[in-house]
Amino acid sequence: MLEYGEIDPPSPRAGELLVDVAAAGVNYIDTYHREGVYPKELPFVLGQEGAGTVAATGAEVTGFAPGDRVAWMSGPTSYAEQAVIRADTAVRVPDGISDETAAAALLQGVTAHYLVVSTYPVKPGDTVLIHAAAGGTGSLIVQFAKAKGARVIATVSTVDKEKPARAAGADEVIRYTEVDFAEETRRLTNGRGVEAVYDGVGRTTFDGSLASLARRGMLVLFGASSGPVPPVDPQRLRMAGSVYLTRPTTGHYADTPEELRWRAGEVFEAINSGALSVRIGGRYPLAEAARAHDDLQSRRTTGKLLLIPG
Numbered sequence: 115m116l117e118y119g120e121i122d123p124p125s126p127r128a129g130e131l132l133v134d135v136a137a138a139g140v141n142y143i144d145t146y147h148r149e150g151v152y153p154k155e156l157p158f159v160l161g162q163e164g165a166g167t168v169a170a171t172g173a174e175v176t177g178f179a180p181g182d183r184v185a186w187m188s189g190p191t192s193y194a195e196q197a198v199i200r201a202d203t204a205v206r207v208p209d210g211i212s213d214e215t216a217a218a219a220l221l222q223g224v225t226a227h228y229l230v231v232s233t234y235p236v237k238p239g240d241t242v243l244i245h246a247a248a249g250g251t252g253s254l255i256v257q258f259a260k261a262k263g264a265r266v267i268a269t270v271s272t273v274d275k276e277k278p279a280r281a282a283g284a285d286e287v288i289r290y291t292e293v294d295f296a297e298e299t300r301r302l303t304n305g306r307g308v309e310a311v312y313d314g315v316g317r318t319t320f321d322g323s324l325a326s327l328a329r330r331g332m333l334v335l336f337g338a339s340s341g342p343v344p345p346v347d348p349q350r351l352r353m354a355g356s357v358y359l360t361r362p363t364t365g366h367y368a369d370t371p372e373e374l375r376w377r378a379g380e381v382f383e384a385i386n387s388g389a390l391s392v393r394i395g396g397r398y399p400l401a402e403a404a405r406a407h408d409d410l411q412s413r414r415t416t417g418k419l420l421l422i423p424g
Contacts, residue, residue, distance in 0.1 A: 116148065118401045121159070124191070124198045126172035131201050133184060136213035138192040139163035140398075140406045140419040141221055142314075142339055148407065151342075160403065161192025161421075165207060165217035175201045183207040185378075187221040187364070193403055195423040202371045205378040210386045218250070218418040219392045221364070223381035224374070225336065226254035228367035230262060231377075233360060234310040234332045238263030243299055243311040243326050245319055246339070247284055248275035250395070250418035255312050256282040257390050267302055269295050269319075271413055278393065278416050296322035303328070307355070310334060317341035329355035336362055339411075393417035400424075 126132040138161045146152045147160060165185040168178055178184065178201055185207050186192075189199035207216045230236050236259050244259065246252040247268030259266050260283035268284035270276050276287045286302050288295045299308060307328035313319055316338030323333050335343065351357050368374040384390035395417025398406040402421075409415050 116160070116404045116407070118403070121194075124194075124196055126170055126175075126198050128173040129175060129201055130172040130198050131168050131175065131178055131184065131204055132170040132172075133164070133166045133186075133197050133199060134169050135164050135192060135195060135197050135423050136166040137164060137217035137397075138194075138400070138421040138423070139187075139217045139221055140403075140410060140421060142337055142410065144193075145407055145411055159191035159194055161194070161197075162189060163187045163217060163221040164189060164192035164197060165213040165220070166197075167213075169196065171201070177201070178204060178206075183213060183216075185213075185216040185220045187224060187368075193400065193421055195400070203374070205375055208382050208386065211382055214394060214397075214420060214422075215385065215392055216382075217420055218394050219254075219381055219385060219390075220378060222251040222254055222418060223385075223390070223392070224368055224377045225251055225364055226258050227377045227381055228364070229255060229312055229334055229336060229362070230258040232367055233334050233336075233362045234312075236262040236264045236310070239265075240309040241265040241267065241303055243267045243269070243295075243308045243323070244284070245269045245290075245311070245313050245315045245323070246271075247279035247282060247287070248416040249314075250393070251314060251337075252312075253278060253282040253393060253417070254390065256284050259283075259312075261384075261389060267299055267308065275416055282391070290319070290322075294322070295319075296325040299326040307331060312336065314338075315340050316343050324350065324354050324357065324359075327354060327357045330357060331355065332358040332360065334360055334362065395419055397422050 314337030
């Protein structure tokens with residue numbers, strides 16, 4: 115039950131920033147919080163990600179001042195006109211990048227960065243399979259993987275989503291609603307399979323993802339937009355070719371201010387250089403957060419969705 119209304123203005127405590135929110139990112143984790151998949155104490159304000167201008171600083175804050183532009187991806191109350199965030203989770207937005215681009219890029223950009231750079235480090239000559247490649251995260255994973263020299267096989271659900279997947283750099287695009295993507299992946303790799311599958315879909319793709327791997331390949335399960343995957347017998351990994359299964363989460367790959375700012379810095383640098391393109395698929399008034407969630411979960415969108423306060 116999402117309700118739009120007035121609350122008391124927040125104020126920063128020690129180590130915190132009060133930010134005027136210019137844009138809040140809409141992410142699948144927000145729908146998990148709303149549905150109770152990841153329980154939170156009620157009532158609460160949704161939203162992990164956003165960008166805006168520092169309005170005030172709490173005690174003991176160094177490195178930030180009112181007027182600075184910042185972005186964040188672990189602020190618990192971003193669906194609002196103002197949000198309080200911890201200063202050690204804030205990232206300075208560089209010149210040349212708008213607040214909307216920063217809000218659209220940070221969480222999904224850092225996610226794509228750690229998946230391709232750290233979870234399964236893509237190497238030149240690798241072939242990887244990326245699901246939901248027309249989505250916000252998927253399109254960024256495609257771009258990072260291509261920059262590392264990989265051949266990218268992408269999956270999308272409709273013919274309309276094939277174009278943005280190819281624009282992101284996918285070499286092959288499979289419409290998984292029309293063919294068995296695992297069989298098609300095997301065909302495209304001459305029966306060998308892929309070195310890694312990046313799967314943010316979960317329940318409906320898991321079996322096919324496992325079947326798409328080459329021997330000793332890695333299934334990187336980083337989300338569950340179609341629902342959680344049921345318990346898995348480890349013997350399946352042996353039978354699939356001594357493959358690896360990992361379930362990474364962003365907090366474990368950006369768990370210090372230094373690591374977060376390193377990854378965010380590389381994302382912003384790639385955007386400023388033109389090497390990384392961020393596609394904003396929809397802008398919604400803050401009051402229409404429910405419609406944004408519905409559109410996201412109905413897979414009617416491509417690119418990143420934003421909520422715009424004011």
